[in-house]
Amino acid sequence: MSKEGFSEKRKFVRFLISIPLKYAKIGIQQFTGAVTKDISAEGLGLITTEELPVNTPLSICLTIPDNGEEIPLDAQVLWSKNDGAGNYHYGLKLKNTRLKPIPLVLRTLNAKF
Secondary structure (H helix, E strand, O other), rough: OOHHHHOOOOOOEEEEEOOEEEEEEEOOOOOOOEEEEEEOEEEEEEOOOOOOOOOEHHHHHEEEEOOEEEEEEEEEEEEEEEEEOEEEEEEEOOOOOOOOOHHHHHHHHHHHO
């Protein structure tokens, strides 16, 4: 899709940061490891090798690197894109929650230094 016809629909700033997470389709207890591509107050970008259909509901658990804290979230796949190299990039909408991404980003960056 060309950027000429692209209209930004995000309400919140996205922070480009890689935070480890586990996810599973709702109702399935098997979690898969992945990482975020970016994060905002109401959504996140997910990179994984598993193909997920649009509208798939997910249980997510972010793992904050500074102390291993796990943050459980529910989300839904809004869009997907295959990068041609075996990875899928997803846009997820968080359900019934709003994150405070700045502290998460700062904690992740702090753990790396």
